[in-house]
Structures are given as structure tokens and as C-alpha cells.
Amino acid sequence: MTEVLVVVDHVDGAIRKPTYELLTLARKLGEASAVFFGSPDQGAEVATKLGQYGAEKVYVVDDAQIKGYLVAPKAEALQQLVEKTSPAAVLFVSGYEGKEVAARLAIKTSSGLITDAVDIDDAGVVTQSVFAGNYTVTGKVTKGTPLITVKPNSAPVEEVGAAGTVEEFAATISDAAKTAQIVAQQPRKATGRPELTEAAIVVSGGRGTGGNFEPIEGLADALGAAVGASRAAVDSGWMPHSFQVGQTGKVVSPQLYVANGISGAIQHRAGMQTSKTIVAVNKDEEAPIFELVDFGVVGDLHAVLPAATEEINQRKG
Amino acid sequence: MNIVVCVKYVPDATADRQFESDNTVDRVGVDGLLSELDEYAVEQALQLKEKAGDDTTVTALCVGPEKGVDAVRKALQMGADQGIHVIDDAIAGSDYVATSLVLAKAVEKAGSEKKVDLVMCGMASTDASGGVLPAMLAERLGLPQVTYAAVVETQGDQVRVKRDSDTATEVIGASMPLVLSVTDQTGEARYPSFKGIMAAKKKPLETWSLSDIGVDAGEVGLDAAWTAVEDTSARPPRTAGEIVTDEDGSGATALTEFLVSKKFI
Ligand SMILES: Cc1cc2nc3c(=O)[nH]c(=O)nc-3n(C[C@H](O)[C@H](O)[C@H](O)COP(=O)(O)OP(=O)(O)OC[C@H]3O[C@@H](n4cnc5c(N)ncnc54)[C@H](O)[C@@H]3O)c2cc1C
Ligand SMILES: Nc1ncnc2c1ncn2[C@@H]1O[C@H](COP(=O)(O)O)[C@@H](O)[C@H]1O
Numbered sequence: 112m113t114e115v116l117v118v119v120d121h122v123d124g125a126i127r128k129p130t131y132e133l134l135t136l137a138r139k140l141g142e143a144s145a146v147f148f149g150s151p152d153q154g155a156e157v158a159t160k161l162g163q164y165g166a167e168k169v170y171v172v173d174d175a176q177i178k179g180y181l182v183a184p185k186a187e188a189l190q191q192l193v194e195k196t197s198p199a200a201v202l203f204v205s206g207y208e209g210k211e212v213a214a215r216l217a218i219k220t221s222s223g224l225i226t227d228a229v230d231i232d233d234a235g236v237v238t239q240s241v242f243a244g245n246y247t248v249t250g251k252v253t254k255g256t257p258l259i260t261v262k263p264n265s266a267p268v269e270e271v272g273a274a275g276t277v278e279e280f281a282a283t284i285s286d287a288a289k290t291a292q293i294v295a296q297q298p299r300k301a302t303g304r305p306e307l308t309e310a311a312i313v314v315s316g317g318r319g320t321g322g323n324f325e326p327i328e329g330l331a332d333a334l335g336a337a338v339g340a341s342r343a344a345v346d347s348g349w350m351p352h353s354f355q356v357g358q359t360g361k362v363v364s365p366q367l368y369v370a371n372g373i374s375g376a377i378q379h380r381a382g383m384q385t386s387k388t389i390v391a392v393n394k395d396e397e398a399p400i401f402e403l404v405d406f407g408v409v410g411d412l413h414a415v416l417p418a419a420t421e422e423i424n425q426r427k428g
Numbered sequence: 429m430n431i432v433v434c435v436k437y438v439p440d441a442t443a444d445r446q447f448e449s450d451n452t453v454d455r456v457g458v459d460g461l462l463s464e465l466d467e468y469a470v471e472q473a474l475q476l477k478e479k480a481g482d483d484t485t486v487t488a489l490c491v492g493p494e495k496g497v498d499a500v501r502k503a504l505q506m507g508a509d510q511g512i513h514v515i516d517d518a519i520a521g522s523d524y525v526a527t528s529l530v531l532a533k534a535v536e537k538a539g540s541e542k543k544v545d546l547v548m549c550g551m552a553s554t555d556a557s558g559g560v561l562p563a564m565l566a567e568r569l570g571l572p573q574v575t576y577a578a579v580v581e582t583q584g585d586q587v588r589v590k591r592d593s594d595t596a597t598e599v600i601g602a603s604m605p606l607v608l609s610v611t612d613q614t615g616e617a618r619y620p621s622f623k624g625i626m627a628a629k630k631k632p633l634e635t636w637s638l639s640d641i642g643v644d645a646g647e648v649g650l651d652a653a654w655t656a657v658e659d660t661s662a663r664p665p666r667t668a669g670e671i672v673t674d675e676d677g678s679g680a681t682a683l684t685e686f687l688v689s690k691k692f693i
Contacts, residue, residue: 211559249659292600297597
């Protein structure tokens with residue numbers, strides 16, 4: 112069977128959940144092989160985990176020469192790996208980095224690229240959700256190696272127990288690729304909550320919080336959810352930009368999205384409209400967010416959320 | 429300094445965006461405008477020019493249909509010095525790969541007399557929202573790319589950018605020439621002033637075809653695309669949800685019950 116390459120999304124060897132979702136999709140198209148850019152010391156450990164979720168083979172590419180730079184060196188290494196393995200497809204997580212590595216690789220290998228897929232079927236037909244979720248588009252790559260970036264939460268994580276055999280791959284990185292340098296890097300502070308893009312439930316707050324996110328965080332914790340924010344809340348300095356949901360923030364697609372004190376502007380919708388279930392709490396019954404919801408409460412979030420949080424915590428006992 | 433800003437003409441996001449019968453985005457029937465996110469790139473280019481003073485030129489470049497010239501004009505009204513509109517019937521239906529080829533060739537031609545130091549882009553277009561063109565353009569031009577800038581600083585030919593990546597806050601350094609994309613975090617884009625609008629009318633605006641930039645018509649357009657759209661369908665409208673009004677705590681109870689019924693608790 113032909114290989115399908117899955118580029119592993121991780122932070123210092125900690126694999127992020129969307130990678131496992133990609134492995135599920137990859138197995139529909141062929142034999143899943145993971146590509147890990149990282150320290151060879153972590154190779155065996157990482158391969159065990161990737162194997163558990165379906166990777167037959169794990170290419171370990173030493174990132175000593177790569178990690179200090181933006182995407183160009185990774186694209187170079189992948190080009191060499193694609194030449195070696197002639198994969199049926201290469202799958203990436205739809206984040207800034209995944210998309211840009213894929214973009215450079217598309218030009219290097221003369222291959223078609225589809226971004227922000229929400230599904231791939233076994234014939235390689237890719238589904239996308241476009242125009243802020245108002246249209247569903249299906250399509251296919253028709254030239255070269257299909258390069259597909261997939262949104263988090265687009266496929267289930269399946270435990271299958273594959274071999275996860277480590278194969279070291281020595282890539283040659285040109286000096287020309289080492290030009291955009293990471294001068295400083297500050298990992299985001301751990302919030303103790305799930306990662307926004309990966310979370311099954313997201314509870315967001317907007318201008319209606321008036322800057323008090325306690326009711327939002329309380330509900331989020333009762334539900335085991337990630338916290339999000341509208342741009343109005345971010346622009347007001349109430350939450351860091353990394354919490355922003357929307358066109359110019361994170362695009363999320365959780366099982367449940369709870370929007371509180373958020374009006375539902377088109378740019379906000381662009382980041383959450385594909386959520387499976389949508390709930391809103393807003394004191395204005397005319398707020399456009401109510402057009403999207405499965406369930407809505409017209410009321411003051413400062414009253415509704417703490418009371419709901421208490422009821423939820425009681426039910427959980 | 430020689431700066432080229434890529435500005436895309438997109439269907440208005442607040443209008444009813446649609447597809448044509450051949451599954452390409454309807455760019456004619458729906459009102460269009462300069463992609464909102466590209467205004468931030470124009471703004472940053474103008475600020476760099478104001479800081480550098482002297483002989484910096486800002487050129488707005490758009491690949492797009494006839495009305496695409498509106499996107500270029502808007503950039504000129506904001507303060508760009510000159511505009512280039514690449515238009516050719518053969519371009520319609522191009523995918524990212526082909527669009528990046530046309531943009532790259534146009535940037536090369538724009539820099540034939542004086543080399544281009546900075547190619548600036550928005551973080552993503554508001555229609556395709558791929559956020560991949562800057563990387564493709566950089567690959568084609570053989571340049572470094574620094575994307576999603578929230579803060580841009582330059583000193584001579586050195587560029588420093590602060591940005592929020594997927595997992596960290598970063599400072600990126602690179603030297604010109606390079607491709608730079610900026611986010612809405614860089615700060616409000618200016619509105620064209622009355623003076624700006626009048627001045628724009630006299631600014632040079634060139635129209636180039638594919639042959640002007642040396643691209644073969646067979647390399648672009650719907651038929652040459654490396655991806656094919658098979659089907660587009662409007663998502664069925666969400667069935668109207670249940671909406672309750674909170675009275676003395678009833679909202680919290682109803683909300684909790686909804687969440688329980690959906691097994692979220
Ligand atoms: C280029 C561009 C990009 C953008 N990108 C994004 C993006 O990525 N993400 C994003 O979110 N926005 C984005 N925006 C901004 C967007 O247009 C809206 O301005 C923003 O989403 C509004 O945030 P909001 O809903 O919190 O605030 P508002 O629109 O002010 O809504 C506040 C809501 O809270 C309700 N409310 C007030 N008090 C209470 C209370 N006590 N209890 C309950 N409800 C209450 C009000 O009824 C109102 O509906 C972008 C805009 C532009 C121009
Ligand atoms: N047809 C075009 N003409 C000019 N610039 C474009 C065009 N398409 C994309 N761009 C630029 O590339 C950026 C990213 O586009 P995209 O990858 O489509 O999200 C945009 O913000 C523009 O700056």
C-alpha cells in the first residue's frame with residue numbers, strides 16, 4: 112500500500128491531538144507514516160504514541176538545523192521525503208505553520224494544495240467549509256502529490272496499535288532556507304484548560320462581560336472547556352490575543368460553543384460557525400448570534416452563567 | 429526602499445457571497461472591495477514609507493477581474509504611490525498556485541528597474557482565507573517569508589517582527605528582500621482623506637496582461653488548476669434554535685437542562 116505522510120504537530124515532543132486525527136484520515140488513503148521534526152532522542156517515545164494511533168512508520172528528522180527558523184527548512188526536508196517515498200498524500204494540521212509549509216511544498220513539488228479541509232474520504236475527495244461556514248465545497252487535488260491541511264476536530268482519534276517503527280531521515284537543508292530566524296520565543300503560559308483549537312467545548316466571552324471573565328471561566332471549568340474571546344474583548348485588553356476566536360484569531364470547530372455577551376459579527380462567526388452545537392447568552396434578544404444557536408438564553412450573563420455553573424457542578428456531584 | 433503591497437479584490441463578506449455554475453467564486457455579480465485584511469498591509473507599508481521618508485515607493489498590486497482596479501484605487505487613495513492591476517481573461521478560476529505565479533511574475537516586473545525590498549501582504553484574504561499566498565510567493569521569488577506580524581520594526585534592511593504563532597509569542601528577524609504579511613493587530617488602517625482621494629486620480633496606474641509579465645495563458649485559469657472543485661452547496665440553514673428568556677434564574681436551569689439533554693454534562 113502507498114504511504115500517506117502526516118506531519119506531526121507537537122511542542123517539544125508533546126504531540127498535539129490534531130495529529131492523531133490526521134492519522135485516522137491518513138489510514139483511509141493508505142498506510143500512515145508520521146513525520147516528526149524534533150530531537151532524535153525523543154524519536155522512540157514519540158513513535159510509540161504515534162503508532163498507538165495508527166502510524167506504521169515514523170520518520171524522525173533531526174530538527175537541530177531547522178528549529179531556529181520559520182517554515183522554509185521544513186518544506187525543504189519534506190520535499191526530499193516526498194521524493195523518496197512518493198506518498199499518496201501529505202497531511203498537515205491547519206495552523207499557520209502547517210499551511211505555510213504546505214504552501215512552499217506545493218511550489219517545490221508542483222503539487223496541488225487544499226487548505227482547511229474538514230473531511231477526506233477514501234477516494235481522496237476533500238470537503239471544505241467556506242464563506243464563514245455558509246457553503247460546503249468538495250474537491251480534489253489533480254496534480255502532483257495531494258497536499259491537504261485539515262482543521263482540528265475534523266476526524267475522530269482512533270486507537271489502533273500500529274508498528275510505529277522509527278526511521279531516521281537525514282535531510283539536507285540549504286543556507287537559503289535559513290533566513291527567517293526565530294530570535295526569541297515565549298511559549299504560551301499553560302492555562303490548565305484544553306487548547307482552544309482542540310477543545311471539545313469552548314466557552315467564549317465578549318464585550319458583554321464588561322471585562323469580568325470570571326463567569327466565563329467558571330462555566331468553562333465546570334464543563335472542562337477552553338476559554339475564548341471576541342476581538343472586542345481582546346482589543347479592550349481583557350484577554351490576550353491568543354484567546355481570540357474569529358477571522359483574525361483562532362478558528363474553532365468544537366462539539367459545543369457557548370458565546371456569552373457576543374453579538375455575532377461576521378468576523379466572529381468565521382471562527383466558530385462550524386461548531387456542532389451553538390449556545391448563546393445575550394441580554395439583547397435581537398443579537399445576530401441568536402440566528403445561529405441551537406439554544407439561547409436572553410439574559411444577563413453575570414446572572415445566568417454563575418447560576419448555571421452552580422447547577423452543573425451540583426449535578427456532577 | 430521599494431515596497432510592493434499585494435491587495436486582493438474580494439466579494440463583500442456582508443453581502444451574499446456565491447459561486448458561479450463552474451464552481452468558481454462569483455467575483456462579478458457580488459459587490460466587491462479591497463480585502464479588509466489587506467488594508468492593514470497598505471497601512472504598514474505607508475508607515476514604513478513615512479518613517480524612511482526619502483525615496484520610498486509603495487506600489488499596490490492586484491491580480492483580479494475588471495473591478496479589481498477598485499482595490500488598487502483604494503490603496504492609492506490611502507496613500508500608495510502607484511498601482512498595478514494584472515488582468516487577463518485567462519486568469520479567471522486560478523487556484524493559489526497559479527495566482528502566486530502571476531503575482532510573483534508581476535513583482536519581478538515591478539522590480540525590473542529598482543529591486544523590490546519588501547513584498548507585503550494581508551494575513552489572509554477574506555474570501556479564500558487560505559493564508560498561503562505569502563508563503564507561495566516567497567517560495568517562487570526565492571525569498572524569506574515573515575508572516576502574521578503583529579508589530580513590524582525595520583532598521584536599514586533588517587526587519588523584526590513580533591507575532592503570535594500557533595503555540596508561542598515570537599520575535600522573528602530577517603533581512604530584506606523578503607515577503608511580509610501583517611495582521612489586524614498592527615493597528616487601524618487609515619481612511620482615505622478627501623485630499624488623498626483627489627490625489628489618487630493623478631497617480632500612475634498600469635494595467636498588465638499575462639503577456640506583459642511573461643506568463644503563458646496555459647499555466648493559469650480554471651483548466652490549469654492543480655485542484656478541482658467538484659461541488660459547492662449552500663449549507664442548509666440552521667434550524668431555528670430554542671430561545672428562552674431568563675426570569676429569576678429560569679435561564680440557568682433551562683441552559684443546564686439543555687446541556688444535560690445533549691450529554692455535555
Ligand atoms: C478586519 C476585522 C477582523 C476582525 N476579526 C475578528 C475576529 O477574529 N474575532 C472577533 O470576534 N471579531 C473580529 N472582528 C470584530 C467584529 O467585527 C466585532 O466588532 C466583534 O466581534 C464584536 O465583539 P463582541 O460581540 O464581543 O462585541 P459587541 O458587538 O459590542 O457585542 C456585545 C454583545 O454583548 C451583549 N451584552 C452586553 N452586556 C451583556 C450582559 N451583561 N449579558 C449578556 N449579554 C450582554 C450585547 O447585547 C451585545 O450583543 C473583526 C473586525 C474586523 C474589521
Ligand atoms: N489576486 C490577488 N491579488 C493581489 N494580492 C493577493 C491576491 N490573492 C492573494 N493576495 C495576497 O495574499 C494574501 C493572502 O491571501 P490568501 O492566501 O488567499 O489568504 C492576501 O491578503 C493578499 O495580500
